[in-house]
Amino acid sequence: MQTVGLIHTLEQCLNRMQTVGLIHTLGQCLNRMQTVGLMHTLEQCLNRTQTVGLIHTLEQCFNRMQTVGLIHTLEQCLNRMQTVGLMHTLEQCLNRMQTVGLIHTLEQCLNRMQTVGLIHTLEQCLNRMQTVGLMHTLEQCLNRMQTVGLIHTLEQCLNRMQTVGLIHTLEQCLNRMQTVWLIHTLEQFLNRMQTVGLIHTL
Numbered sequence: 001m002q003t004v005g006l007i008h009t010l011e012q013c014l015n016r017m018q019t020v021g022l023i024h025t026l027g028q029c030l031n032r033m034q035t036v037g038l039m040h041t042l043e044q045c046l047n048r049t050q051t052v053g054l055i056h057t058l059e060q061c062f063n064r065m066q067t068v069g070l071i072h073t074l075e076q077c078l079n080r081m082q083t084v085g086l087m088h089t090l091e092q093c094l095n096r097m098q099t100v101g102l103i104h105t106l107e108q109c110l111n112r113m114q115t116v117g118l119i120h121t122l123e124q125c126l127n128r129m130q131t132v133g134l135m136h137t138l139e140q141c142l143n144r145m146q147t148v149g150l151i152h153t154l155e156q157c158l159n160r161m162q163t164v165g166l167i168h169t170l171e172q173c174l175n176r177m178q179t180v181w182l183i184h185t186l187e188q189f190l191n192r193m194q195t196v197g198l199i200h201t202l
Helices: 010-020 026-036 042-052 058-068 074-084 090-100 106-116 122-132 138-148 154-164 170-180 186-196
Strands: none
Touching: none
């Protein structure tokens, strides 16, 4: 771009797009990228953003999304991820979060969920888990909790339940256990308690 003297950055390119009649949105731009030989995926785009002067982080990208007409929510982003070649699952997304500068932990992710339009509660998150490819059960969720920085024990989980909108009492939790595939009986629950760090003895 600097060579041919047309436009110096992708951002300027987007600003000029409506003028020169080429492409009207970044979405269309991404669709044309393989054609025009610029960048082949949104991931490559994000890696180049500091270079081309568009956006420096995925978070800034989300903030600009309504403006540039690409995707309006993180949910839509996840739906498009296989298409644009960025990340295929929310799990991969969480693994990259420190890299792309969006959110560093699943906890922060839950706090931002109403903002970015993905899922409003951990319960909805569990319901979507098979869809977005993160974790298939609350049990797997608990096993990953130290990794993703959400909650380290089931006890902390119960303490936060009113906050994240999952279940308000242990009784409700037990009632839902067959649903969320965690544990089917109180006996199994007590047997797992030493494991998940809630209570060590009855």
